[in-house]
Amino acid sequence: MFCSCHSPWKRVVILTAVVLALSWIAAQSPAWAQPAATSYAPAGWDAGLKLPEAPDTNPDPNIVEVHITAKMAEVEVAPGRTVRAWTYNGGLPGPLIRTKVGNRLIVHFVNELDEPTTIHWHGVRVPIEMDGVPGISQEPVKKGESFTYDFIVPDASLYWYHPHVMSAAQVGYGLYGPLLVEDANDGVGVADTTTIVLSDIGFDSKGTLEDAESGGSAGMVFGREGSYVLVNGRTRPTIKARAGAPQRWRIVNTAKSRFFYLDLEGQEWTVIGQDGGLQARSTKSNILLITPGERYDVIVRPTGKPGAELTLRAMLYNRGYGSIEYRSVEEIMTVALTNEPAVTKVDLPVVSRTITPPPLAGATPVPVVFTLPPQEAGHSEFRINGVPYWKATPFKAKLGETQFWTVKNDTDWDHPFHLHGYFFMVVDEKGAPLQPMVWKDTVNIPMKTTARFLVTFDERPGTWMMHCHILDHAEGGLMGTVQVGDGPATEHTHPVPKKP
Ligand code: C2O
Ligand code: CU
Numbered sequence: 001m002f003c004s005c006h007s008p009w010k011r012v013v014i015l016t017a018v019v020l021a022l023s024w025i026a027a028q029s030p031a032w033a034q035p036a037a038t039s040y041a042p043a044g045w046d047a048g049l050k051l052p053e054a055p056d057t058n059p060d061p062n063i064v065e066v067h068i069t070a071k072m073a074e075v076e077v078a079p080g081r082t083v084r085a086w087t088y089n090g091g092l093p094g095p096l097i098r099t100k101v102g103n104r105l106i107v108h109f110v111n112e113l114d115e116p117t118t119i120h121w122h123g124v125r126v127p128i129e130m131d132g133v134p135g136i137s138q139e140p141v142k143k144g145e146s147f148t149y150d151f152i153v154p155d156a157s158l159y160w161y162h163p164h165v166m167s168a169a170q171v172g173y174g175l176y177g178p179l180l181v182e183d184a185n186d187g188v189g190v191a192d193t194t195t196i197v198l199s200d201i202g203f204d205s206k207g208t209l210e211d212a213e214s215g216g217s218a219g220m221v222f223g224r225e226g227s228y229v230l231v232n233g234r235t236r237p238t239i240k241a242r243a244g245a246p247q248r249w250r251i252v253n254t255a256k257s258r259f260f261y262l263d264l265e266g267q268e269w270t271v272i273g274q275d276g277g278l279q280a281r282s283t284k285s286n287i288l289l290i291t292p293g294e295r296y297d298v299i300v301r302p303t304g305k306p307g308a309e310l311t312l313r314a315m316l317y318n319r320g321y322g323s324i325e326y327r328s329v330e331e332i333m334t335v336a337l338t339n340e341p342a343v344t345k346v347d348l349p350v351v352s353r354t355i356t357p358p359p360l361a362g363a364t365p366v367p368v369v370f371t372l373p374p375q376e377a378g379h380s381e382f383r384i385n386g387v388p389y390w391k392a393t394p395f396k397a398k399l400g401e402t403q404f405w406t407v408k409n410d411t412d413w414d415h416p417f418h419l420h421g422y423f424f425m426v427v428d429e430k431g432a433p434l435q436p437m438v439w440k441d442t443v444n445i446p447m448k449t450t451a452r453f454l455v456t457f458d459e460r461p462g463t464w465m466m467h468c469h470i471l472d473h474a475e476g477g478l479m480g481t482v483q484v485g486d487g488p489a490t491e492h493t494h495p496v497p498k499k500p
Helices: 008-027 167-172 216-222 471-475
Strands: 063-078 081-088 097-100 104-111 120-122 146-152 157-162 177-182 193-201 228-231 238-241 247-253 260-264 269-274 277-285 288-290 295-300 309-314 330-337 364-371 395-397 401-409 415-419 425-427 442-445 450-457 462-468 479-484
Touching: 063 097, 063 228, 097 104, 157 167, 157 247, 157 295, 167 471, 177 193, 216 471, 228 330, 247 288, 288 295, 442 450, 462 471
Parallel strands: 063 104, 097 177, 193 247, 238 330, 364 401, 395 479
Antiparallel strands: 063 081, 104 146, 120 157, 157 177, 193 228, 247 295, 260 288, 260 309, 269 277, 269 295, 309 330, 401 450, 415 442, 415 462, 425 450, 462 479
């Protein structure tokens, strides 16, 4: 016999050895060959809330090119409840624009509304010409006109888009949508991921939108909320989940005034990121506050008996008079567990990110105070350093300068403060970053408290807005600009609100 392997049992032994060797090689493969994350959710798990995506018409893998049209459309927010809303591409919210970090995004925007409008890319570090602010970065896009937005998306996270013309009215009427900038190598490793847009809208029994000026000055100070609370444009949708299995929810609050204080029957939220991407490390919490404009990137692992339903609720949160009085908890979404046995062991990667805070040494102090003086002639106005935006002169920053802002909220309402074009880092009295470090572009400043942050105006000269993202407050005076570098400097042209 010239070869012992002709014996059947020896062949089995040799084959087994080969298989073992191959699997050993597979197990030794380098870290970059990461296995795809396991999906646990049932088919169609997020169909109850999934948003349409804006089709990418550009074959170049590094360019995303989409068409967005602002137009009136009849939308159904609950069975039998329709409203003629202001929409992007006929949907509420507008379509999800999906990009990868570093992509070039081209948006062909057409305005088919009767009113002028623009698109602002909330949170994205765009050049000033793409910031969508009328009179500062572009002319308003009038009825029948178009504008092409074209910029790079430099940072992975969830962002959103909305008008910057009569924002309280236009956002309240339905103009907002999510922009997702993904990073395939973010290391999060959760396959079942969805994007959740929280908002509200107000309309009457005839389906007519609630007047953006309703309640006059008092409505402005309170911050008008729509009575229909929406999750991706729907009333109380259902998402399916397998008990114990992780889902990644990327959440944005696009409401013009409403805060969302989320509770999933006391279950734990693992917060992995916020406005400007991943946190330095993840944190855990049983309740999650998302104020207008903010984004949260969270992992939920709903637990319960197979087949059980969990309710996601918006709890009462006191952001000022009227926000908890005579109000009730809202049930906003159902998480329906499948009948499969619970997943008990899942190894989630440890989320971590190296973040270098802006340098404290040499940072220029910038004191800011928000006030709401007593009414004059039945009219209220918010002020920043003593003036409402229509009397304000720009704050100044040199290109490359780091500033240490101290923002004192001397009013009896919370204000989610938003800065265009730059991320900032929230710090304590001494300038030490709050832990874990994370980049923010919107931070809530509770009533009668002070927030502090460091920001480096590293590049992109221009006139950048900052304002409260309760858009009624912004229009009521709580808005201003930062002039970064020498130009282009412009006056913004938001009209002075009508006195009621
Ligand atoms: Cu979402 Cu001027 O902002
Ligand atoms: Cu405010």
